[in-house]
Amino acid sequence: MKTFNRSASFAVRAARQVALAGALLGAVVAAQAQTNSPVGVWQTIDDHTGQPKALVQISDDGSGALSGKVIKGLGANDQPDRRCTACTDARKDQLILGMTIIDSMKKAGDEWDGGNILDPENGKIYRCKMHTEDGGQKLVVRGYMGISLLGRSQTWVRQQ
Structure with missing residues (x-):
């Protein structure tokens, strides 16, 4: 059971990092579009x-x-x-x-x-x-x- 919790915890952390990276990329793209306007x-x-x-x-x-x-x-x-x-x-x-x-x-x-x-x-x-x-x-x-x-x-x- 402990192995499952560690794997689930890792998956949650990885999903958060992917979401954060996506949000940062979206902010960079939006900022670039704004500066080119x-x-x-x-x-x-x-x-x-x-x-x-x-x-x-x-x-x-x-x-x-x-x-x-x-x-x-x-x-x-x-x-x-x-x-x-x-x-x-x-x-x-x-x-x-x-x-x-x-x-x-x-x-x-x-x-x-x-x-x-x-x-x-x-x-x-x-x-x-x-x-x-x-x-x-x-x-x-x-x-x-x-x-x-x-x-x-x-x-x-x-x-x-």
């Missing part, structure tokens, strides 16, 4: 100065579409009351802080596409695509008109 807070970089410009929070609206809004301005020239005077849509003269500048991004393979991005500096709205790099620590955001070749890319850095 654009969901999170990103530091944008000014095209002209190369300096940090703003923090943009990208979130999932619950249907799988991503949007991004400005949550903080950075840099010496940041003015929290700055407005989008160049905008021509409903965002005209709205505060840039809190403004949604990325809209309707959908997953398409290894990237997100199909949405648009607003440049609050000139008020123009561009088609947009984006993908992560460096294990999800960088986000390459491309705004373009017509075809993707006619546009520009920025690399944003994930904030923890």
Whole structure:
């Protein structure tokens, strides 16, 4: 009877270890999927100065579409009351802080596409695509008109 209890005890311990290993593997896979997603807070970089410009929070609206809004301005020239005077849509003269500048991004393979991005500096709205790099620590955001070749890319850095 003692041998049976030892075998049963060993089997229980082994089953627990397998369950723990499975849970850890699931957590690693989930964490990796999350870091390869654009969901999170990103530091944008000014095209002209190369300096940090703003923090943009990208979130999932619950249907799988991503949007991004400005949550903080950075840099010496940041003015929290700055407005989008160049905008021509409903965002005209709205505060840039809190403004949604990325809209309707959908997953398409290894990237997100199909949405648009607003440049609050000139008020123009561009088609947009984006993908992560460096294990999800960088986000390459491309705004373009017509075809993707006619546009520009920025690399944003994930904030923890």
